[in-house]
Amino acid sequence: MPELPEVETIVRDIRPALLGRRIDRVSLSHDDVLRGVSRRRLVQGLKGATVREVFRRAKHAVLDLGERRLVVQPGMTGSLIVHDRRLTSDERRYAVLRAALDDGRELVYRDVRRLGTLLLLDTPGWNRYTGAIGPEPLDAGFTPRQLAAALARSRQAVKKVIMDQKYLAGVGNIYANEALFAAGIDPSKPAASLRSDDHVRLHAEIRRILLAAIGSNGTTVRDYRTGTGEQGSFQLELLVYGREGAPCRRCGTRLAGTHAIDGRITVFCHRCQS
DNA sequence: ACGAGGTCCTGCGAGC
């Protein structure tokens, strides 16, 4: 599922097509993707609204509609695409939210597993939502010190902490694995046991990898698509994720895999990460 | 506060 680079790619793709557009018609196939908003209020809130801005927060895409903001959390299998022609039957399949735009195009939120979520927030709701999420790793203000402060408080595994959205925004399982490998840090190490040179390396590698992944339009393992429906290509650059049992690209050691941290697959090199 | 584990969903690939 989309992590920061994937959602950033989606937002960059769909933003030009959405800015200034009015939403004319809305349809929703399932209510179970809604949180904190009823079907009626969602449809009423979107219909007739004009898209003022489109941006990303953490792993979520946000449409600023003036009075309210639509937050799309794609979860594991969600995609957000602006179509400029009739949808194929394949594209209609699993389309959860369809919003017809005033220029004839259509914004479609598609989600096979429907673990994704749609929120429609007023200003106080938005403030609560964004206030509960940690710093954006690609912001200029994100420093090794800021990362260190988040890690210092926790004895949990460093991988779990950097994936925890309240400490750091946008890093999910793929990029956590990759950044820890690149920084030479054992994912199971207690966060508070990292030293300042670890903070500097991890900070740099998180940013470097996220930027590189954005440059490749994200990582397509299975479902992820860009805002124009294409696959990303960063899967070709992954050094550890998905390579359990294969030789480490740096030293040739067989990569280890475990589900011991937060029940998510962790792949690492015993020799290069300590 | 923490860690472990379950829940929401569906599809796919492995193994029998």
Add this chain to the structure above:
DNA sequence: TGCTCGCAGGACCTCG
């Protein structure tokens, strides 16, 4: 071929 099982990029919840 056809079945069952385990697993999958996230986020949120409860329990002890």
